[in-house]
Amino acid sequence: MSSPARTADVDVDVLIVGAGLSGIGTAWHVRTYCPDRSFAILEARDAIGGTWDLFRYPGIRSDSDMYTLGYSFEPWTSDKAIADGPSILAYVNKVADKHNLRRHIRFGHKVVAAAFDRTTARWTVEVQAGGERRTLTCRWLHMGTGYYDYSTAHMPDFAGKERFAGTFFHAQFWPEDLDYRGKRVIVIGSGATAVTIVPEMAKAGAAHVTMLQRSPTYMVSRPAIDKVANGLRGLFGDRASYGLVRWRNVLMQMAFFQLSRRRPAVMKKMIRKGLMKELPPDYEIGTHFTPSYNPWDQRMCLVPDADLFAAIRAGQVEVVTDHVDEFVPEGIRLKSGRMLEADVIVAATGLKLQLMSDIAVTVDGAPRKLSGAMTYKGMMFAGVPNLSYSFGYTNASWTLKADLSSYYLCRLLNHLKVSGRSIAVPEPDSEVKPQAFLDFTSGYVQRAKDILPVQGDRAPWKLHQNYVADLALLRYGKVEDGVMRFEGTRERVPPSPTLVGEPA
Template identity: 55%
Template sequence: MSENEFDVLIVGAGLSGIGAAYHLQTRSPGRSYAILESRDAIGGTWDLFRYPGIRSDSDMYTFGYAFRPWTGGKAFADGPSIRQYVRDTASENGIDQHIHFGHRVVAVDWQSTSARWQVTAVDGAGKEQVFRARFVFLCSGYYRYEKGYLPEFAGYDDFKGEIAHPQLWDGALDYAGKRVVIIGSGATAVTLVPAMAETASHVTMLQRSPTYIASRPSIDGLAVSMSKMLPAKLAYLIARIKNIGVSILTYQLSRRWPDFVKKGVLKAVKAELGEGFDVEKHFTPSYNPWDQRFCLAPDGDVFKTLKSGKADIVTDHIERFTPTGIQLKSGEILEADIIVPATGLEMQLAGGARISRDGVVVEPADLYTYRGMMLGDVPNLALAFGYTNASWTLKVDLTCERVCRMLNHMEKTGTDIAVPQVPDDITPEPLLDFSSGYVQRAIAHLPKQGDRAPWKTYQNYVQDMLAIRFGKLEDGYMTFSKAPGPVGQLAAREAAE
């Protein structure tokens, strides 16, 4: 192979990409690989996001890797701890030696004759670099790194204070003693409120509509107890299994008996806040539980902050920005020194890279996902796409296992190409059954899912584990074949030897 040719190219050196590299080294040893990372550091999301209080909203016993126990103590870890966890995983396993930093992938083109992907990346100097690979694993996440979503606010440029978007947070921003208005009701806003209220003179969480917020202990009691009595890996496994079970149970209860779950959540909120809070107005969403992601408040931190008076919550619509704050549709004026629009993400597949086959561009919206990890009729390409109703890493770990099974099968059979073939009678459905704004804004541009397995994504870890880990590779849709050109003949000779 040439210097820029590999068996596998992994795009992205974040949580998913480092995990993919570990699985590849462990389950498919001997494969050459490289990681192309657009930024200059390991960590992905956890290196990019630096806003106050940044943390995981999934417990680390399921958000952490299956192969590397989380020993950080807190179940909901802060951003720097997660970043260090990913970096330590990379350095301890020599994965960091395979990373090409400052290489932003802009195009991937499948070349049928050679059964190779030609991957074009732009380096830090703006120069194009071309790589070739038998298999490409896209681990670049699902949102646009360059900027987050920002609605068009009337009078936006009139505001004389500072505006700080969480995705592009300036660490030098001084909010001590300042009046802060945080726009939004999602996980980012719920995280920012207690963190900024520690030093700000006052924080207002301005939401257009409420979100379900649930308090969870920051320390997993079972995990701590098990770690004192059992080896680290076994204790981690027990905590992981328990938390997977809890997440599945909660999701299934929410889907089957939404009113029951809704009453339970709101009852807990009332208990956290006590008398005097309008829970009906500020904490009762118009949608059912798990139509959007739950927001988690470790040890009820956001409720404690609201109850203390350091912060308040306002449910209203924005009329316009003013020089000194925000005017609401109700006529109320929120005075502010700093406005933080925690207004969400812009979803983006493959980091915005162009995908093509033999020079013909493939539109993601025309494609179907296969087992939530590949694209129909696109050869030798996998996506790391996690769960929406559970920890991201649970699904990514399973996807990595399946990719390695495929690679090993191809080596064993002397084949070069693995491609899921879409049936003619498939019925299209939206990829994500989620009402969140960031999903609805992007759904028309994302791939579709089908109406049945393996084209339908069930968002169920146990079901996926059984299918991905133990299900047949040649399942009637996934086909393996030799390349039509010289590469296929070479692979056949190698297999015979």
């Protein structure tokens, strides 16, 4: 079998991989703060939006408010703070079109390998596109591809699943023609996906929906519409009110997280009190909504407008806490011996994490394994030149960190140009002790421990998971911090109105 043909392609200053929320945000930053730099965006799929275009399950929505999940530079103006997937997808497309970014996207381009050569100070990036193997070169490579596998999801090996007589699938691959009206549904899982799907299917006409979970998840309710934010928008306009509400929500998220970590017993009581207001008086909260871990040891589930709890009160939804013994033609037999009958079974059993889209990376001809590598400022790897990536917060909105990372990238690119250098590489530090990349006990994180990088025990190698700390480090901290090493030579360019050393 012959290998795909190779064709030469163009050379750009910055190559961004991924046209989702992260990639479009990075492209805006490069266009705005590095206006003299050429850039292109590679997207493996045929549409903008990433996650928000891929997932099609009922009720798909944000699990963060849009005042922090939205971009810092583009106010969210919809009435709903907890937005549905199509609205978020429209928002990302609006940004791409408003700022003329779509023309820079090459759709159907899947990156398979990237090699850096110090002698030319360039990455050679191999992509698969339309049956051909193409080569692009760039001075800087930025990965905005997220952190999970679009082609594969986590699916436990359920005994007897082939015997089930109904319809069974993973939520990540929702069938477009599925009709579940009047049918009995089991959704396996208790994370954000299950908590979204279950009330939506009940609302849309399923005869009955069972949320089957092995163990409970912490859940909190909040209104989908932020009346205060909408009121401020009427008073101060879109941009000023957006900034005010964004900072209010950031500080509230930080306070909530810190209280959870420092006073977990207090937070448990607060969460239980909220559940007692929403669930029937005799409901077994201890069985179905009291996890064995502390709040924010795993990501907390958001229930907008208490829709899940309303469906439970109405008898449309039942939560069952048990383990699957086996699938049978009629449904699922549980370890307890109970039988759950179903026409449709949905596995909302989690994501499969993927680092940097599993591309093969080499530096000066030597393969570089990024799993286990030390991360710098949560966006670069020790010893790997001119490579950055977007990775958001686990305890707050993804875009908060992605925005800061993109901003720092522009500071770094402009510093290289002003200083007459061509290469920036974080210097490995043998005194820094490695720590787990994510301090989370969630199943999807634990399953991916072997493929994730590591963080250090001190800045700038440590992940703060704190927006204020990262704001100080990435927006205002020194670029020449004694850790980042600058190499290579090129013509020095003095600062000018169109090329600033640090973007304002």
